[in-house]
Amino acid sequence: TQLLKQSPQFLSIQEGENLTVYCNSSSVFSSLQWYRQEPGEGPVLLVTVVTGGEVKKLKRLTFQFGDARKDSSLHITAAQPGDTGLYLCAGLDGGSQGNLIFGKGTKLSVKP
Amino acid sequence: KAGVTQTPRYLIKTRGQQVTLSCSPISGHRSVSWYQQTPGQGLQFLFEYFSETQRNKGNFPGRFSGRQFSNSRSEMNVSTLELGDSALYLCASSFFAPGPNLNTEAFFGQGTRLTVV
Numbered sequence: 001t002q003l004l005k006q007s008p009q010f011l012s013i014q015e016g017e018n019l020t021v022y023c024n025s026s027s028v029f030s031s032l033q034w035y036r037q038e039p040g041e042g043p044v045l046l047v048t049v050v051t052g053g054e055v056k057k058l059k060r061l062t063f064q065f066g067d068a069r070k071d072s073s074l075h076i077t078a079a080q081p082g083d084t085g086l087y088l089c090a091g092l093d094g095g096s097q098g099n100l101i102f103g104k105g106t107k108l109s110v111k112p
Numbered sequence: 113k114a115g116v117t118q119t120p121r122y123l124i125k126t127r128g129q130q131v132t133l134s135c136s137p138i139s140g141h142r143s144v145s146w147y148q149q150t151p152g153q154g155l156q157f158l159f160e161y162f163s164e165t166q167r168n169k170g171n172f173p174g175r176f177s178g179r180q181f182s183n184s185r186s187e188m189n190v191s192t193l194e195l196g197d198s199a200l201y202l203c204a205s206s207f208f209a210p211g212p213n214l215n216t217e218a219f220f221g222q223g224t225r226l227t228v229v
Contacts (some may be wrong), residue, residue, distance in 0.1 A: 042116070042202050042220025043155075088155065099145065099168045100218065104154035 003027075004089055006103035014111055016078055021106040023089035024071045030092060032072045034063055037086040037105070046074075079110045114138065116205050116221035124227045130191040133224045137184050137205030144186040145218065146178060149200040158201075161186055190226075198228045 005024050013019055023032065031050040035043035047056050049065035049072060056063045060083075062075040076083055086105045093101045117136040125131050137144050146158040157170040161180035178188040184205075190197055204218040 040222065042204070042222050044220070045217050048217075090155075093157075099157045099160055099170065101157065102147075102155040 004091060004101060004103035006087075006089060006106050008106060009104070010107050010109075012109045012111065013079055015080055017110075018075070018077050019079055019108070020073055020075045021087055021108070022071065022073050023103050025091070026070065028069050030069070032065060032069075033090045033100075034072070034074055035088040035090060035102075037088060038084075043086075043088055076108075079108075081110045081112050084108055084110050116203060116219050118201075118203055118221035118224050120224060121222065122225045122227075124229060125193050126229055127193055127195060129193050130189060131193060131226060132187055132189045133201055133203075133226075135186045135188075135203035135205075135221060137186070137203075138219055141205035141207050141219075142184050143206045143208065143216075144180055144184065145204045145206075146186070146188050147202045147204070148172075149202055149223070150198075155202070158188065193228045195228050198226060200225050 007022050011019060031048055033048045034046045036046055037043040047058060047063045049063055052069045053067045054065045060077045064073045072089055086107050088102050088105045090100045090102045093099050116138055119134045135144055143162045145160040147155045148158055149155045158172055158176055159166055159178050160168045164180045175191045180186045200223045202220050202223045204220045206216045206218045208216040
């Protein structure tokens with residue numbers, strides 16, 4: 001089973017600051033997804049990256065897939081309290097028919 | 113359209129009991145996956161069903177089982193509950209079964225919070 005390691009585990013910042021969270025693996029993934037989970041809710045898909053070196057932007061969020069397709073990052077510009085939540089990266093477990101495996105997540109708190 | 117519905121939302125059970133959780137996928141979705149989420153282990157894959165067939169199973173003991181009905185609704189059952197089974201159980205539905213290029217979006221329900229005492 002492939003593993004996804006996310007860092008940092010916790011992040012507490014002030015509104016308006018920028019931040020980057022990371023998702024790393026020793027294995028190659030054909031594609032990766034990022035989800036955000038708010039308390040009491042299930043994860044919601046933010047983006048899927050499929051090409052090595054790909055950069056996708058979603059308003060103030062920028063997602064990058066590493067050239068070697070072993071890592072990904074999420075950068076948030078000018079964070080807002082509404083960005084608070086658990087950010088999860090996920091990829092397909094190559095040893096199976098395709099179940100998603102998740103990193104343990106980065107818990108982000110943005111204070112007003 | 114209605115999202116993924118999981119029932120019940122909260123459940124308290126005693127050690128040794130069994131529990132059944134239910135998941136109604138988005139209309140038209142035939143793939144249902146189940147995950148266990150705990151603070152220590154994060155989200156861990158339990159099993160995935162597509163058109164009533166279990167296609168994939170995670171590394172959980174046989175006490176964890178599931179099934180899918182012809183209308184794509186799914187249930188998971190945990191027998192002989194242990195304290196360590198306390199977790200948020202999430203189900204996700206998608207139109208296609210997960211493929212090698214993540215070409216289908218999985219939609220998650222709000223989960224069932226199970227507490228074993």
